[in-house]
Amino acid sequence: MLSTFKVLILDDHALCCEHTRSLLMEAGIVDTHIACNARDALQMLRDGGFHLVITDLKMPDMDGLQFINELSQRGLHPMLVISSSCSRRLMNSVSLMAKESGFSVIGMFQKPFGADHVQVLASQLRSLRAYERKSAPGIKERPIFAKAHLIQALEEKTIQAWFQPKKSLLTGHTVGVEALARWNDRQFGFMMPGSFMSAIRFHGLDHALLVRMMEDAMSAHLAWRSAGHVVPVSVNLPIPLLDDIGLPDELHGMAARCGIAAENITFELLEDQAVGIPANYYMCASRLRLKGFGLAQDDYGRGYSSMYSLISTPFTELKIDRAFVAGAAGDEVRTAALTSSVQLGRQLGLTVTAEGVETTQDLELLRSIGCDCVQGYLLSAAVPASEFALMLASEPRHQGNPT
The missing domain is CATH 3.40.50.2300 (Response regulator)
Incomplete structure (x- = not known):
């Protein structure tokens, strides 16, 4: 290999x-x-x-x-x-x-x-x-996608959700899963989000992608549930979409029609762009929580995420960006920043999840400073829903700590 x-x-x-x-x-x-x-x-x-x-x-x-x-x-x-x-x-x-x-x-x-x-x-x-095989490693330039090409991919579902597990550091169990976009295009092959997300944003298709990811996430959740595994799912939600005050009702309606409790869906707020209309942002974030959805501050420490946003938005989870996590065990500066972030999240009553865990040394550091959950290549890359089902089926009922 x-x-x-x-x-x-x-x-x-x-x-x-x-x-x-x-x-x-x-x-x-x-x-x-x-x-x-x-x-x-x-x-x-x-x-x-x-x-x-x-x-x-x-x-x-x-x-x-x-x-x-x-x-x-x-x-x-x-x-x-x-x-x-x-x-x-x-x-x-x-x-x-x-x-x-x-x-x-x-x-x-x-x-x-x-x-x-x-x-x-x-x-x-x-x-x-x-x-996450790339079928065309020899491509020397990033393809530029027309809006019609992206719309077709969304409609034909060649852009789909793959799933990365989130594991508890206390029990080792899978306690959730994040839906991540992948695109298998006939012309350009398999692509990661970095190859097409800027085009999605440029053409104003963030909402269409959100709906696409919600559809796949809910379908997967129902399939796993029918096999006896109730796994909460997380879906990325770009901040500008919260300018639409009707969005909470739309998302709640989607979940209700599928028979999925809002408590089993968390929206990870992607704070790589500034808030458009602050009043609408706070209204939508608050209404999502009123309806029972979880809210996670994603990529904490990067982009537009801030301590003020953390205390002013009704978050239920803090996700620490991989930039602070990867290699932290061998870096005193990252260790200090990571420890401070974990302590802050726990003091605010939030579930603290570290992303980008790649080594056992970083995993043990996170365990020692009281982090709740972890994601990363050390545990599993994102996989299709069918493969994730096999992972769930093989997971011991009383699994030990992740290694």
């Missing part, structure tokens, strides 16, 4: 490149290539469809940040791993820069690159290959 990934290692020290390559090959990642300067790496990436680049930051001529920026300018977006002797705070900043430029950063590792890093990387790659 790992042998199908094509990997480029970029480091100005040839010995570091060879060491990393040796570790990857021992783990079964055999299609590995080396570049000792960024310009050679850019040429190699232009000529061949690499899935992943492992890059240093401190390099002469063109540093790692300039390299990542140049990749983006050329429309090349392989997955990235940052391996550097720079501080974790600097690596965090570079990771955010890369993510804002459209890259999937699947690891940040302090040099020297070691076997434990390879283990984490291999685990993520296995999950990607098993659950």
